[in-house]
Amino acid sequence: MKPIQEIYPLLNTPRNVVVTMHQKPDPDAMGSALALAGVLAQLGHEVTVISPTNWPDFLKWMPGSKAVIDFEATREKANIALEKAEWLFCLDFNALYRTKHMAAKLAELNCIKILIDHHEQPETEAFDYGISLTAKSSTSEMVYDFIKASGNEHLINEEVAACLYAGIIGDTGSFRFPATSPDVHEMVAVLKRKGLKHAIIHENLYDNFLEDRLRFIGHVLLHRMEIFYEYNAALISIPKSDLLKFNIRTGDTEGLVNYPLTIQGIKLAGLVIDRDEERKWSFRSKGNVDVNTFARKYFNGGGHFNASGGRSSDSLQTTMQLFKKAIKENASQLQ
Numbered sequence: 001m002k003p004i005q006e007i008y009p010l011l012n013t014p015r016n017v018v019v020t021m022h023q024k025p026d027p028d029a030m031g032s033a034l035a036l037a038g039v040l041a042q043l044g045h046e047v048t049v050i051s052p053t054n055w056p057d058f059l060k061w062m063p064g065s066k067a068v069i070d071f072e073a074t075r076e077k078a079n080i081a082l083e084k085a086e087w088l089f090c091l092d093f094n095a096l097y098r099t100k101h102m103a104a105k106l107a108e109l110n111c112i113k114i115l116i117d118h119h120e121q122p123e124t125e126a127f128d129y130g131i132s133l134t135a136k137s138s139t140s141e142m143v144y145d146f147i148k149a150s151g152n153e154h155l156i157n158e159e160v161a162a163c164l165y166a167g168i169i170g171d172t173g174s175f176r177f178p179a180t181s182p183d184v185h186e187m188v189a190v191l192k193r194k195g196l197k198h199a200i201i202h203e204n205l206y207d208n209f210l211e212d213r214l215r216f217i218g219h220v221l222l223h224r225m226e227i228f229y230e231y232n233a234a235l236i237s238i239p240k241s242d243l244l245k246f247n248i249r250t251g252d253t254e255g256l257v258n259y260p261l262t263i264q265g266i267k268l269a270g271l272v273i274d275r276d277e278e279r280k281w282s283f284r285s286k287g288n289v290d291v292n293t294f295a296r297k298y299f300n301g302g303g304h305f306n307a308s309g310g311r312s313s314d315s316l317q318t319t320m321q322l323f324k325k326a327i328k329e330n331a332s333q334l335q
Contacts, residue, residue: 001124004131007114008150014044018085018111022093023052023100024250027170027205029092030055032116032139034064035163036089039147042155048081052099056251058208062166063159071102078102085111092116092139094132094302095123116142119303120292134304137179140167144187158195165191166201173258174202178306209252216246221259231327232334233268234260237320240274257282267334268294270323274316281310281319289333298326 019037021029030051037047049068059065071078082088088111090096096103106113107126115122115130118139122132136142144164147153156164165188172180192198219242226235236256242248257271267289271282281299283291284307291308295301299319301310312319327334 001115001122001127001130004114004116004129004146005149007129011040011043011150011152014046015086016084017045017047017087017089018050018081019047019089019091020050020052020099020102020106021091022098023102025051025053025055025059025092026254027059028138028140028167030059030062030065030068031163031165031167031170032091032143033089034062034068035140035160035167036091036116036143036146037064038157038160038163039152039155043152045087048085050078050081050102052102054250056254057249058205058251059166061204061208062163064163072100079105082106082109085109087111088113090115090117090127090130091143092118094119094121096126116146118142120305121302135179135181137177137181137184138167138171140164140171141184141187143167153190156191156194158197161191161194161196162201165196165198166205169202170205210247212246213248213252216242216248216252217256217259219246220256225260227260227263227266228324228327229265231268231331232265233327234263234266234270235320235323236260236269236271237316238271238273239316240276243273257284261286268327272312272316272319272323279312279314279316279319281312283308283310294326294330298322 017040019033021033033049037049040047050071051068052071054070069078082105094117096106099106113127115127116139117132118134118136120134220236224236224238257269260266260269261284267286269284273280283295285291290305292302292305295308295310299310299312301308303309
């Protein structure tokens, strides 16, 4: 993978470009993709944004989101765009498998593939150019750096700024996580000077749900959360029946894994959801508890030091038992 700086001189030559992200995109994935697409379009490129799957309703306010193609829902249309692509920007994922059913198609493309990501252990051999910086708060911060370093900061308008800001607050927990560096706050100051209306974005992301979700959260915290004080750990397990009972939609479980970390002494929280094809895990931690290694070792996953994900083909009960075994095996780190 060559340094991403080598493509800066090539940005002024219009091309067919596709920008994509990981499956079930969060604010950072969608925000970074739409922000980059907005700048590339101003440079004269023909830009298509493709998501591997659907995305939450609370992201549909983002400028440009109506034009995003859902690969799973409209595969033929997405494949046409991918086959025309001269450049493929891959944002907020470190390996092709994180694009789910789109991975095989991406692997066979002969276009130039460019990575911008902040997750650990990137699949560098899959990309022609790229940058991977785990210390960065978000891919949106990295896209901002890319725009600025390539000499195109003047193209950050209010719409691009809104997308970048959404990604930043999504991945920093509204600036509470350790990766929130001085550079992040300086970036936000620049975006504010460009017309960013931050309060509206917070409302769009966090005050934009249905009643069912709030009742679902109450049910989960009361009936589906286990606390293991001897290991400073917590587990939330959600059976499929709960998803159906409360009409849970894509994005409704976002942030749920963080709730146990508000309990005194809890250093590790795990959330497992019983999906149709597999059990999906999310992990969050505090301090020196490495959930990236934890997820890779036990749950076929990975991500960041304090925020990671995983998956399991085992039943819900079996994968829950594995979590309980894993925290015992890591008792010394957790205590």
